[in-house]
Amino acid sequence: GQQLNQSPQSMFIQEGEDVSMNCTSSSIFNTWLWYKQDPGEGPVLLIALYKAGELTSNGRLTAQFGITRKDSFLNISASIPSDVGIYFCAGQLWDAGNNRKLIWGLGTSLAVNP
């Protein structure tokens, strides 16, 4: 089935550093979404991308929809302690029954040292 390869699996950085993570797949996606999940809570939508090549920012976060539609990256600039959490990418495509389906990466765990 479709899979998303998300990397890195985990990161440990110093406060103030920039962070970059990405997702790749052999499948083509129509939409890319980036979520952040804190322990014991549901994922929170950070950025949604709808067109190949699209670059979108949300505060210190910037994400891009790859031109091939098979990848996406998320950058966080000037990290702060509250950026700690697990970041997930998710790609949307149409399944064989013409239903929309969201495929998730395995997450990138981010730790920030103050």
Next chain:
Amino acid sequence: ETGVTQSPTHLIKTRGQQVTLRCSSQSGHNTVSWYQQALGQGPQFIFQYYREEENGRGNFPPRFSGLQFPNYSSELNVNALELDDSALYLCASSLGGSSYEQYFGPGTRLTVT
């Protein structure tokens, strides 16, 4: 505007029992998706309901079933619980159409003993 709510927050069941989890979608949203998230894993899609009909399903057995009501709230039912069903169950709502931005509830933590 109220966000997505789920109940209960925690639940403990024994193997073989049945469980019903509930979700209220965000105001104005007509689509609800359910996910299972095991510890340390990403969410796994169970199924989606749009206007009271199932319109997508992941690789889960038939003992996982659901309902969506006219007010777009939803239930997830799991029969014949197994130990591996222990997980965080997440509900997400969205507005059907070209957008697929899903907004998640806090989840229900199910433990099967």
